[in-house]
Each structure stands twice: as structure tokens, then as C-alpha cells.
Amino acid sequence: MVTLVTYGLLQEKIMRVPYGAEKEYFKYSLFLVFCNRITTSAVSGGSLLASKKAMDPVAPVFTYCLISVSNILTTTCQYEALKYVSFPVQTLAKCAKMIPVMVWSTIIMQKRYHGPDYLFSFLITLGCSVFILYPAGTDVSPQNRGRENTVWGVLLMVGYLGFDGFTSTFQDKLFxxxxxxxxxxIFYTTLCSCILSLTGLILQGHLIPAVEFVYQHHDCFFDIALLSTVATISQFFISYIIRTFGALTFATIMTTRQLLSIMLSCVWFAHPLSWEQWIGAVIVFGSLYGKSFTRKPPQKTTSSSAELVQNGDSNNLKHNP
Incomplete structure (x- = not known):
């Protein structure tokens, strides 16, 4: 929770708080993607070498690239949206990501969902809609005043949710x-992301301006370095929590993290919240916790299932999403 909350607050600080005496804004979101991915790639590659595990790609390279492209689009939409909507609005909107995940899972993996799943998804979407439609006042960065901030922000968040749902679903399919x-x-996906994001920076002509901005503003360099560090560390924590304590505990922690992120953002960056937004937040987090605590725990792997895994026939096993 510390790493993820820090990650969220640093995103908002870098994209929405000006740097230096001239109050300049950092505008190169793809550069943040590149820094995050190259750090994660280096750490995951070092982990593979230290543990003496196979470095060769297990799946076809194009599948890693497909995840990389969707992940880059996801992260870019997320950073760009912070120019037009506040961090609390973005965080609440992320809670609706189960809807695109359900859609992509039905399309890609032919999964079927039951009535309670759709009910919780509807309630969460309703709460997010209330939160977005009833803001306490104008809450956009000064550089974007006079533009259609809400429209662009909502479109970018829709893009984020769609690409993010595809990324997680396709990762599940590969596993x-x-x-x-x-x-x-992680290594091959982030390696592809490094190449793609670097190519995008060069084609857009943003690489040198981004480096010059970071060079001129040392506090921005520190923020980006810390952002990349906590983004990498959080990946290891997430993997360890899911493997050791299960998906139910992880889902509860993530829900608490989102609530804590909003509260800290409101205090730190002075975001006003209307009473309608408080009602929307209660609906969202109440539905998320209700879904978490009513979910059945995953069944333990039986000895026969373990034999199937040892024999390389892991595709016959059925896992809970």
C-alpha cells in the first residue's frame, strides 16, 4: 500500500504541479512510461539472472509486444488524463475496470459471469458516474483552463479502462x-515497452526536451526516479501477495489503497469533494468490499492437479479469475 499510494501521488505531482520559479509543467507522459519500464525491465532481468532461471522467451515474442503496446497505451492515457481530471476522479473511474475486464474475458477467454458479478459491476459504475457528474467545482490544472477538460478526461479514462482490461486479460491468457x-x-513485456516508448519519444521529438526539462529541474528528476522505483517495487509486492495470501486479500488491499489514495490526494492537493461525490465514493467502495467478502476462496490444488502440472499438462487445470 505504501508503494502504490506513493506511486499514485507522484503521478499527480509530476503531471499537475509546476516546477521551478517559472512554474513550468512536465508534459511528456511517454517519458514517464519509458523510465518506469526500463527500471522494471532491469530489475526483472537481474532477478532472472540471480535466480539462474531461463532468460529465453517462453511465448512467441509478438505476444509480449501485444501486451506492451496495450500497456503503453494504458499508462499514457492514465498520465494524460491527469491533465484534464483530478486524481480522485481518476482513481474512482479505475474502480470500473471490472466491466472491460469482463467484456475482454468473455471475448478472449470465453468466460461466463453470474448475476452478482453484473450487479456489483453496475453499482460500481453507478458510483463512479455520480462521482464524476457532480464535482464540487473546477479542478483542472492551470495550463488547461479554457479547454474541454471533462470531455477529454472522460475519453482518456475510457481509453485507459479499455486498454487496461485487455492487458490484464491477455496476460492471464498467457499464464x-x-x-x-x-x-x-515482466522482463520481456517491459523490454518491448522500453523499445516502443523510446521509439515514440524519438518520433515525437520529445526525448531531448524531456531530458532537458529533467536536467533543469532536479526535483523533477528525483520525482521520476522515485516514481520508477516504487512502480517496480510494487510489482514484486503484488506478485508475492497473490502467491502467498491469495486474490481475496490482494483485492481488499487494493480497495483500501484506492480509498487511502483519494483521501491523501484531497488533503495534499486540496481537492474539494461535494456531498454527491461522497455518496458515489461510498457506493463504489461498499460494492468493492461486498464483492471481495462474498467471493468464494480459491480451491486448493489437489494432488492429482499437482501431478498434471508436473507432467506439463497445466492447460487442463481450471483457475479462479
């Missing part, structure tokens, strides 16, 4: 289809 170490997927 099910191949006997793949988590660090193996």
Missing part, C-alpha cells in the same frame, strides 16, 4: 497457455 515464470513475462 494459462504457457508454463511461464512471472519475471519472464
Amino acid at each position: 494459462r497457455g504457457y508454463d511461464m515464470e512471472i519475471h519472464n513475462q
